[in-house]
Amino acid sequence: MEVIHSWSCPRSLSTALMYSFAQRDDIEVLDEPLNASFLKATGADRPYKDEIFASMESDGHKVVKDIIYGPGKKKYRFCKNLAKHRILGLPSELMSKGKHFILIRNPVHILPSFDKVIPLSFLDVGLADLVSIYSDLCQMGKPPPVIDADDLQRNPEATLRGLCRDLDIPFQASMLKWEAGPIPEDGVWASWWYKTVHESTGFSSPRKYPRTFNMRHYDLLEHCLPLYNTLRRHVKGKSSLLASPLAPPSLPLPENAKIFAWIGDEILPREMAKVSVFDSVVQGGDSVWEGLRIYKGKVFKLEEHLDRLLDSAKALAFNNVPTREEIKAAIFKTLITNGMFDNTHIRLSLTRGKKVTSGMSPEFNRYGCTLIVLAEWKPPVYDNDSGIVLVTATTRRNSPTNLDSKIHHNNLLNNILAKVESNNANVDDAIMLDKNGFVSETNATNLFMVKNGVVLTPHADYCLPGITRATVMELVVKENFILEERNISLSEFHTADEVWTTGTMGELSPVVKIDGRVIGEGKVGPVARKLQSAYKKLTDDSGVPIPTYQEP
Secondary structure (H helix, E strand, C coil), rough: EEEEEEEECCCCHHHHHHHHHCCCCEEEEEEECCCHHHHHHCCCCCCHHHHHHHHCCCHHHHHHHHHHHCCCCEEEEEEEEEEEHHCCCCCHHHHCCEEEEEEEEHHHHHHHHCCCCCCCCHHHHHHHHHHHHHHHHHCCCCCCCCCEHHHHCCCHHHHHHHHHHCCCCCCCCHCCCCCCCCCCCCCCCCCCCHHHHCCCCCCCCCCCCCCCCCCHHHHHHHHHHHHHHHHHEECCCCCCCCCCCCCCCCCCCCCHHHCEEEEECCEEEEEHHCCCCCEEHHHHEEEEEEEEEECCCCCCCCCHHHHHHHHHHHHHCCCCCCCHHHHHHHHHHHHHHHHCCCCEEEEEECCCCEECCCCCCHECCCCEEEEEEEECCCCCCCCCCCCEEEEEEECCCCCCCCCCCCCCCCCCCHHHHHHHHHHHHHEEEEEECCCCCCEEECCCEEEEEEEEEEEEEEECCCCCCCHHHHHHHHHHHCCCCCEEEEEEEEEHHHHCCEEEEEEECEEEEEEEEECCCCCCCCCCHHHHHHHHHHHHHHHHCCCECCCCCCCC
16 A cells, blocks of 8 residues: 655645545545644644544554554555644654655635634644655655645646646546535544535635735734745646746756845845835836956956946935945855856846835835845856847937936836847847937947947947946057047948947957948957957956955
């Protein structure tokens, strides 16, 4: 006989699921066989405690060895277990033997009905125990399937078929229906808890609208939800109302699946790194940002980036801004926690912060700014060896009379609209013109061109005066090239000998084609090559060291 363990919290449709498995012709079921041993060990009070002790074995070792894993008459035995019933000291074979799965339910739905019989507490809900069971099984090399009660209600057949597949047992259609009323295997507590199940003949559809939540449970809900969400991430094929129909995408770099990010004043794993719906970056893109690169244990141009970040925050009249040293500390802590000392890009954001209520006015921002440090493993995002292709967007770059691009803000719709055009043209990026028709920059980078040995770059009237741009301008002079900064028309770029873009994300990226016109000889030119080499040497030799970093 093979034992199948269901582990769940109370009020999670676990009894309905037990009834479902009880309809099979190859399974016998046990209803919470560890309940008596749990009550004996913990002294928890129940109105039906005497009935439990009179009818059930309370020695946990005997329960595991003689009842759960004792002989049976059918191929399978289904054990409905509450997570909190797994007390310390039970035999190890409880977990090492058999097949196990986790049943979860959103505590928003659990808590309102829980305290009809016993007082509500974090320990009695048992979500911490459920996470512990999942973790222990994973450590044993037996990661259990996880199903959500909401999915059972919304699509019982698909959910049960998936569960049976994961348990390597055949699905039986009989699992979808049962007769109303109790079953012989019900625990003695059935009259206290099972009224709804006894009235049912199958999995009921979810309520169209939820019950009003009892706010006296709000604090407990805040404790429980993160644990539920931890397990929910492991549910296959979620069918919730607003779930995306798309399959989970692959990441450009799989290593970034498990990283830490700094949010506010703490470091969090990737899937927990979120900002409040009341944050200004959500409410209106009200935030400033910087991109930084890490080379061989050093943050390149850190001070310059912090200067611009703080200047942008001042220009937008942010209050309660963290200090430069506080921002540096968050950057270093994030990098060190991730072990990121090279080939890394940081998206550093500073929002105006969380609001006390939704709305545009900064008067609602009374919590202070929110600092976000997102570090990822990320090589340069463009092909800097073969070159990139650009197209000119119809979207014009913002004018300083509307929104000054010298403020490095997160409200990037102007750039995104141009990027949509480049995506539609199936090229790397889009050139954006200013209101007078002169070239400003691309949707993401600054631009340079070479004509007859002279290096030219547009004025920074409409574009962001990039830090990489300024660095390359210094290198142009250092390498004894002539540099001109002036208004440049699009046709001049079309007929240039060389063109390249500059930015922290991509470094110095040669352009080989613009709007179908081949630039120069259609390959990386000599000036760009020389400046790429000079830029690499500069990144190797300079930067702010990351504390604790030691060269390999």
